Amino acid sequence: MAWHHEMRSIARALVSKRQDEVEMAEELRFHVDMEAARHEREGLSPDEARRQALRSFGGVERYKEEVRDQRGTRPLEDLLQDARFGWRSLRRRPGFTLVAALTLALGIGATTTLFGVVKAALLTPLPWGQPERLVGIWSAWKGFDRTWLSYDEYEGYKYEVKAFSDVAVYRDGAVTLNDGTGEPERARAGFVDHGVFRLLRVSPVLGRAFTAEEDRPNGPNVVILGYDVWQRRFGGDPAILGKAIQIGGQATTVVGVMPASFRLPTDYGVAGATRLWFPLQTDAAQNGGTIGPAFNPNGGNHGYYGLARLAPGATVDQANRQMAALLDRVQKDGSFQAPPQFRAYALPMDEQVMGRVKPVLLVVFAAVGLVMLIACANVAGLLLVRGEARRREMALRVALGVGVRRLVRLLLTESMVLAGIGMVLGVGFAALGVWLVRHTAPAGLARVADTRLDLGVLLFALVAAGLAAVLSGLLPALQATRVAPATALREGGRAATAGTSRLRWRQTLVVGEVALAVVLVAGAGLMIRSVANLFAIDSGFRADGVLTMRLSTPSTWYADSVKVEAFWSELQRRVAALPGVDAVGAARLLPLATEMGDWGLRVEGYTPPPNEGTPGDWQVVTPGYFQAMGLRLRAGRVFDSRDVMNAPLAMIVNRTFARKYFAGREPLGGRVTVGGSDSGLVYTVVGVVDDVHHNALTVDVKPQFYAPLGQYARAPGNTSRSMTLVVHSNGDPTALVAPVRSAVHALDPRLPISDVRTMNEVLGASIAEPRFAMGLLALFGVLALLLSAIGIFGIVAQVVAARTYEFGIRAALGAVPGHLVGLGVRAGAAQAAVGLVLGTLLALALTRTMTAFLHGVAPTDPLTFVGVVVVTGAVALLASIWPARRAARADPATVLHEA
Structure with missing residues (x-):
């Protein structure tokens, strides 16, 4: 600890430096005075005595310096x-x-x-807690690299995979908060296994987590509040524990409040974090999830997010091997005849959350x-x-x-x-x-x-x-x-002139600046091209003039599909009557806003390849949806008043569906069974519409089918409780927000309205990430160009200043200003040219790391690189011309006189 005492001594010396200097001067003065007094007693004059005293000390300042050195603060x-x-x-x-x-x-x-x-x-x-031991459990299906688990899989992994010390699942959704403390609110909700909080090692800041008794089918209505909901709607009142609040028209008892920082793993990367949590099994029973001891890897509702904590000493690779062995075993022992159509894998949590x-x-x-x-x-x-x-x-x-x-x-x-x-x-x-x-x-x-x-x-x-x-x-x-x-x-x-060495070093620095600027501008240029390509993709729908908003009809108030369909029919009738409305419709999911799931299908006359199913993304819409979204009808008809509850089931498919499953055949009139061979839900294709990019602009369109809301009660999944209203306006769509809100509240004031956006905003949000990266790279590219221009300006100004006398003589001998400007510009152009060459070579190597972020443009795109060289070269030229022109315009007589 000697260094510790030494540092304290130095700090003390610095703090008391002024006082120490005064004390040192007083002490030296005392000794000099004593020595001078001795010399006076020996007969010397006062002046001579003091001179001898100072001389005998060998210099007061030298003593002061020695003392200062001993302090250690020098x-x-x-x-x-x-x-x-x-x-x-x-x-x-x-x-x-x-x-x-x-x-x-x-x-x-x-x-x-x-x-x-x-x-x-x-x-x-x-x-x-210990996030490095957490993994997400996912399934990889053909066409889906990362999708959900079934409840059967969860139980199999929980009891059979020894590399996991704990396994839990949850699913997300949304609920309606109508507790009377404010406007009805649609809130993101998590339906969680009671072991989720234990597995994540996070406890409520108030109250408790769910118990096993609460996490069961037909269990009590209980909820855990998010911290922001607790503060915003209930004023942070601790007395909320044990009280019943209204959620979706049902009394629900509050049992806990989670910390403000708490997130479920899937909350990252979405527009809003989960604000309320409910027991999982009640939700699973309500939503048709398969819950039971039998392990059926292809059965059940594949709609659960899986979490696991690795056992001590276990690795992700071990967990993956054990899950693969489990799927292989249940096939070989005859528990399940068909081979699993997916591969299960564990993903480290940091990679799951931050990998993209x-x-x-x-x-x-x-x-x-x-x-x-x-x-x-x-x-x-x-x-x-x-x-x-x-x-x-x-x-x-x-x-x-x-x-x-x-x-x-x-x-x-x-x-x-x-x-x-x-x-x-x-x-x-x-x-x-x-x-x-x-x-x-x-x-x-x-x-x-x-x-x-x-x-x-x-x-x-x-x-x-x-x-x-x-x-x-x-x-x-x-x-x-x-x-x-x-x-x-x-x-x-x-x-005033620069030495050769200094000038050479500065020229080298400018070359480096230009080269690095080329790299940055190339990266920005590629991202700009990529985002432009994204905007150029035909989304399949009309974004201009379209307003959207999300509504939900809780089962407490709308007990069956008849009431749901009646509500939407009346709402669309009222909205269609508003001034400025051209068309109105509704859909279960909005393109580019929510990922769409798929159903297994059987298409009459189509035999899938071995080990490959017949999936189809599914959408539920009202008849006016196609017109409101501007979807182009390619064959047949759209839904109309014929497609009601007891009428034959009608289906509209996209062009990809028709090309894949009806290749060489007429799709109209084709029969498609939805949900499996024993479901009995046989649809007839009545129309074909253009493809719509639903999950992302960069993802290939999959086979998709549309079912009418009027017949949805007979479809898998039953009544759609949440729908998005789509309104097309012949003017500014935002001007319709207030009138449409009024129409909704006039029909049912209990319903919350959420996600009010135009389709242009939805489209922009779908490519917000590349646009954000593009904006940053473009900003850095502009900064790089600006700084490089300053550097080139400086080097040309320095060279011109060094050649001022030469320029004066040339001007006096009749050289025209343009010739003198050219002489000055060459100084900057030479460094810029070298920098452009080196920067281009460096950019060609480094931009390959951007391949995963680019769409429709290669990382070595020639057009982009030509543009980069032209832009950077033009900036370098302008930066060279300015100081050269100033020097060329100088009066020769003045220059020669001052020289």
Whole structure:
């Protein structure tokens, strides 16, 4: 602990430095006075006696220096002295200081902002106990890389897979809060196995978790509130425990409140977190889930999210092998005749939550790192020019005996002060950047919205500033010490031209800036092309002029499908009568807003390949949906008044469905059995419509069929409780929000309205993630171009200044300004050309890492790279022309006279 005591001693010495100096001066004065008095007693005059006393001490200042050295604070005192000198030096050049500090501030601010994002999303542990031992359990079906489990699978994995110490499942949904404390509200809900909270090792902050007794079919109506619901609707009142609140028209007892930070794994990457939790088995029974001891890997409702905690010493690979062995065993022992149509696998929780986001953030963080390097190179160039102007000052210091190490330390400290100013400004930029990220980041970028400017991020800013000081200041400091005192002092203050070495280094820095700028602009260009390609995809529906809103009809108030269909018929009639409404319809799921599940089908006349089913994505709509969404009818008819409850079951299919399952045959009149051979639900195809991208614009369209709401009670899944109203307007669709709300509330004031959006907003949200990445890369590309332009401007200005006398002579001899401009531009063009070549080669190698983020454009797309070279070259040319034109316009007589 000796170092600890030494640090305390140094700190104490720094704090009491002034008092120590006073005491030391008084003590030395006392000893000198005593010695002088002795000499006076020996007969010397007072002046001579004092002179002899001082002489006998060998110099008071030397003693003071020795005492100061013994304190151990000398290095720190010298550093503070250098910092004060650096501050005074920078204050004398406010223009230089402002430009250099702002340049560093842009780099530090951007880097700090992105580090805050990376810290929140990737470096902060997930909010569960020992998250590194958590895995998600998923099924991979043909055409679906990651989909849900059945309850049968859950029980099989829970009891048979020894690599898991605990397994639980849950499903998501939505409920209606109509407790009388505010407007009816549609809230995202989780229906969870009672072991979910135990498995995640998270406890309620108030009350308790669900018990096994509550988690059973026909169990009690109980709920656990989310923290925000507890605060917002119930004022954070602890007395809410044990009270019954109205949810979906049913009295439900509150048994707990979860922490504000609690999330289910699947809450990340969606627009809203789960706010309420209910026991799973009650929901499973209500929704037709298969619950029982028999393990049927292809049976049951595949609609459950699986969670597991690895047993001590177990690995993900072991769990995957054991699940595969289980599926293989139940097939071989005759428990299930048909082979499983899927592969089960466990996914580490950090990969499940952040796997899609991590590559994007790392690419963007690498891009902002390049911006930081460009900023440092730019400031290094400015410091090289400043060092040339300070040659006489450096020569004087060397002549007075200042060593190279001391001089380098002095100049690096000045760079530290400059970086400190940049850090203060950069933290301000970072605060703005964090605010923008929190308010603009799409929900699909998990945990990005949790970005904070906390202590860890501020410490990173400090480290970034220190690194920037070294990167930008070390080379200029070393160059500044390479000065011949005699030559520099003989030239006096007239040395305005740059030395060959300094100019060469600055040219090298500019080449590096341009090269890095090309990389960033290439990345931004590829993302811009990719997003443009996404916008160019035909979604299959009309987005302009369409308003959407989500409604739910709880079974408490709408007991059967007849009442549900009657409600929607009346609502559409009222909305259609509103001024400005062209068409109105409704759908179970909105394209690009919610993933669509599929049903197993049997298509008459179609035999699927071995080990391949006949799946079809399914949609429930009202007759007006096709017109409201602008879906093009290719054959047959749309739904109408003929398609009612007791009429023959009608189905409309998309073109992909018709091409795949009716290849070479007429689809109209074709018969399709939905839900399996024993279901008896046989539909007749009455129409074919164009394909619609439902799950994502980048995902291939799958076979899809539409069923009419009027017949949905006879379909698998029974009555659709939640539907999205779709209204097409001949004007601004947002102007219809208030009238449509009024129509809904006039019909039933108990119903909540949620997800009020235009289809253009839905379309934009579906590509929000690539647009966000594009925006960041474009911003960094613009910054890189700006900083590179400043660097080229500086190098041309420096070269032109060095050739001012030459330009004056050429002008006096009759050279035209255009010729002189060309001479100046060549200085910048040469570095820009080298930078363009090197940057293009570097970009061709690095942009390959972006392949997964691009759509419809190759990472080495020639058109993009040609555009990048043209844009960057044009910026470099403009940056070269400006200082060259200024020099060419100078009066020759004035130039030659001043020279």
